[in-house]
Amino acid sequence: MLPKAKKKFGQHFLTDRHYIERIVNAIAPMPDDVMIEIGPGPGALTAPLLDRLKHLHAVEIDRDLASALRARFAAEKFTLHACDVLEFDFAPLGPRFRCVGNLPYNISTPFLFHLASYESTLIDGTFMLQKEVVDRMVAAPDTEAYGRLSVMLQYRFAMKRIFDVPPGAFTPPPKVNSAIVRMMPLPTDRMRARDDAHFAAIVTAGFGQRRKTLSNTLKPYLPAAAIEALGIDPKRRAETLSLEEFIRLADVSVAAI
Numbered sequence: 001m002l003p004k005a006k007k008k009f010g011q012h013f014l015t016d017r018h019y020i021e022r023i024v025n026a027i028a029p030m031p032d033d034v035m036i037e038i039g040p041g042p043g044a045l046t047a048p049l050l051d052r053l054k055h056l057h058a059v060e061i062d063r064d065l066a067s068a069l070r071a072r073f074a075a076e077k078f079t080l081h082a083c084d085v086l087e088f089d090f091a092p093l094g095p096r097f098r099c100v101g102n103l104p105y106n107i108s109t110p111f112l113f114h115l116a117s118y119e120s121t122l123i124d125g126t127f128m129l130q131k132e133v134v135d136r137m138v139a140a141p142d143t144e145a146y147g148r149l150s151v152m153l154q155y156r157f158a159m160k161r162i163f164d165v166p167p168g169a170f171t172p173p174p175k176v177n178s179a180i181v182r183m184m185p186l187p188t189d190r191m192r193a194r195d196d197a198h199f200a201a202i203v204t205a206g207f208g209q210r211r212k213t214l215s216n217t218l219k220p221y222l223p224a225a226a227i228e229a230l231g232i233d234p235k236r237r238a239e240t241l242s243l244e245e246f247i248r249l250a251d252v253s254v255a256a257i
Contacts, residue, residue: 016169038101125183134179157183199250206238221253
């Protein structure tokens with residue numbers, strides 16, 4: 001019997017077997033993979049993942065669901081971490097791990113930023129999120145969905161939308177569509193800013209007031225003349241900038257500090 005979904009955890013349980021199979025096939029787990037599932041809920045993905053893996057880790061904040069999962073799956077094959085994933089330390093999983101899950105809509109963005117800090121040890125992440133969030137993750141410059149989340153994730157990861165999942169695949173059905181996305185860390189020799197924290201500050205400032213131009217949003221960091229010297233029109237808005245342009249702005253402004 002399916003447990004009652006709790007609104008405070010943003011729970012919508014995946015129940016459609018067709019989509020469960022498609023998601024597991026997209027993840028393509030191999031027996032020796034070190035894998036962790038986020039928000040397993042009643043175990044719709046957990047069971048088929050364990051059919052292909054020697055061992056699976058999972059993080060579940062709901063104590064009732066965590067207890068049921070521990071009772072259902074053998075401890076030698078399944079390790080359940082009953083905690084808030086936003087505070088979970090992925091480091092003990094080892095130097096190379098994979099991450100999957102049906103992310104609760106109310107924590108998806110902060111979780112993605114939390115996971116990004118483990119880019120050096122993450123092999124890939126395959127997640128189901130609200131379609132609107134996936135649109136932002138994969139968005140190109142000068143599109144409506146392009147924003148801070150797009151730039152900060154694409155700075156570290158190659159993003160790929162896999163397929164959409166309709167509300168009817170869940171119990172209870174959410175009011176929005178969902179989508180599957182894969183994140184793969186970019187090579188270490190990719191273009192990087194001199195200072196990651198300063199790059200993040202520039203991106204945050206740029207998108208802080210979307211309707212304003214760079215000469216206004218980046219005024220605390222760079223004068224308009226310095227922006228123009230990079231071949232970037234200071235009258236442009238952040239949503240029109242490429243990742244490379246953000247990096248150039250960050251590098252010039254950090255050099256001036």
